[in-house]
Amino acid sequence: MADNHADHQHIGIPGYLAVFAILIVGTWITYVVAFWDLDAIFPGANTLLALAIAFTKMTVVMLYFMHVRWSKELIWLSAVASFFWLIIMFAFTMQDYFTRVSGVFSS
Amino acid sequence: MSTHADAHDHHHHEPGLQHQFENMGQQEESVSIGMWMFLVQEIMFFGGLFTAYMVFRWRYPMAFAEGSNHLDAFWGGLNTIVLIVSSLTMALTVYYAQKGMRNMQVIMIALTMLFGTVFLGVKAIEYTDKYNNGLIPVAGWNKKSTGAEVAEKAQAFAFPWEIRTEAADAGHGEKKPYINPRGDFQWNYGHKLVEQAEKGGYLTADEKIHYYSNGVFDPFKFQEKVRLFYFIYFVMTGLHALHMVVGLLLMAWLLWKAWLGTFSALYYSPVEMSGLYWHFVDIVWIFLFPLLYLLGRHFIH
Numbered sequence: 001m002a003d004n005h006a007d008h009q010h011i012g013i014p015g016y017l018a019v020f021a022i023l024i025v026g027t028w029i030t031y032v033v034a035f036w037d038l039d040a041i042f043p044g045a046n047t048l049l050a051l052a053i054a055f056t057k058m059t060v061v062m063l064y065f066m067h068v069r070w071s072k073e074l075i076w077l078s079a080v081a082s083f084f085w086l087i088i089m090f091a092f093t094m095q096d097y098f099t100r101v102s103g104v105f106s107s
Numbered sequence: 108m109s110t111h112a113d114a115h116d117h118h119h120h121e122p123g124l125q126h127q128f129e130n131m132g133q134q135e136e137s138v139s140i141g142m143w144m145f146l147v148q149e150i151m152f153f154g155g156l157f158t159a160y161m162v163f164r165w166r167y168p169m170a171f172a173e174g175s176n177h178l179d180a181f182w183g184g185l186n187t188i189v190l191i192v193s194s195l196t197m198a199l200t201v202y203y204a205q206k207g208m209r210n211m212q213v214i215m216i217a218l219t220m221l222f223g224t225v226f227l228g229v230k231a232i233e234y235t236d237k238y239n240n241g242l243i244p245v246a247g248w249n250k251k252s253t254g255a256e257v258a259e260k261a262q263a264f265a266f267p268w269e270i271r272t273e274a275a276d277a278g279h280g281e282k283k284p285y286i287n288p289r290g291d292f293q294w295n296y297g298h299k300l301v302e303q304a305e306k307g308g309y310l311t312a313d314e315k316i317h318y319y320s321n322g323v324f325d326p327f328k329f330q331e332k333v334r335l336f337y338f339i340y341f342v343m344t345g346l347h348a349l350h351m352v353v354g355l356l357l358m359a360w361l362l363w364k365a366w367l368g369t370f371s372a373l374y375y376s377p378v379e380m381s382g383l384y385w386h387f388v389d390i391v392w393i394f395l396f397p398l399l400y401l402l403g404r405h406f407i408h
Contacts, residue, residue: 010202012202013202016195016198016199016202019195020191020192020194020195023191024188027184027187027188027191027396030396030401031180031184031401034180034397034401034402034404034405035404035405035407036405037405037406038405043309046402047398047402050401050402053397054393054397057390057393058393058394061194061386061389061390061393062386064198065194065195065197065198065382065386066383066386066387067201067379071139072136072139074136075139075140078140078143078144078146078147079143079147081147082146082147082150082151083150085151086150086151086157089151089154089155090154090157090158093158093161093162094161094162094165097166098165
């Protein structure tokens with residue numbers, strides 16, 4: 001039992017502080033770039049960048065704060081599966097709205 | 108379970124081992140699978156709201172941008188930082204629980220609770236601002252005002268952020284005195300982004316149908332679309348705040364257990380599971396902040 005717990009120290013305090021620093025910097029970047037007009041590059045670029053940063057922050061939180069990196073495969077599976085189902089919900093809903101045009105069926 | 112513990116004494120003398128598990132390893136695995144299943148359903152739960160957000164933002168992007176620009180990104184950003192700090196103290200709580208350091212656990216849980224409370228306090232300030240400006244989407248839930256006290260209010264003390272908001276509004280749209288006898292939702296901040304979008308040629312035909320009546324901009328129709336944004340804002344942040352309250356109750360219980368010195372290197376599952384919940388709530392906010400507060404900022408030049 002005891003040796004089973006030895007590896008539970010994870011990344012230690014410097015590691016946690018590093019993750020914390022990434023999250024703070026990520027928040028700061030999110031805030032700053034929100035005021036740049038990236039839609040000049042392509043429409044939705046602002047949202048895409050904001051979501052990309054949010055996904056990075058989420059990944060770091062899940063891997064290190066939530067210890068998924070050291071967890072069993074079943075935990076990995078549940079975490080990934082939840083996003084898989086989320087994508088199905090988003091994709092199946094939005095394929096309807098994305099393909100509608102203004103007119104009889106849109107109002 | 109203590110009665111059963113004696114029967115299983117021959118096992119390992121594990122302090123937190125429940126009788127239905129073979130050993131601590133099996134118990135830990137079962138507990139974390141259970142917690143993760145709960146979190147998966149929470150993700151789907153919030154996912155439904157994110158779907159609603161996607162659908163309506165896709166249909167009324169300018170109304171959403173206009174509504175979002177009136178939220179205070181400073182308070183939203185501050186709350187993001189506050190939650191990240193609380194996530195750090197939560198992670199450290201688990202760390203110290205694993206080391207069996209009681210005092211540091213107690214300090215870290217107390218700090219987590221402090222930051223959680225600060226978060227809810229900031230939320231209360233924001234909600235009060237919405238209440239005072241007629242931005243709660245339910246009719247009758249806003250501050251009722253006949254306009255008689257408006258002149259009086261102009262003389263009253265103002266906090267620095269209130270002055271800043273009004274200065275921002277001056278550039279954003281025409282600031283009218285707050286007159287709302289029945290406490291309805293009202294939108295007094297103009298439609299500059301719609302005009303800008305029409306000039307720029309990126310106002311969609313669908314939006315034009317929903318903001319215009321007979322080819323003329325219809326403030327009431329537009330207000331109803333902004334109202335949708337505020338519905339989504341209040342339901343999403345409200346549900347998130349509710350999760351924070353539950354998290355705080357969980358922390359209070361954890362603080363009590365940690366105070367009693369329950370957790371050690373051999374038994375710390377409750378700390379780790381509460382941590383998972385807390386980090387999940389933090390992750391939801393990581394998405395809510397850019398999606399609700401920052402979505403239309405780049406339209407202002």
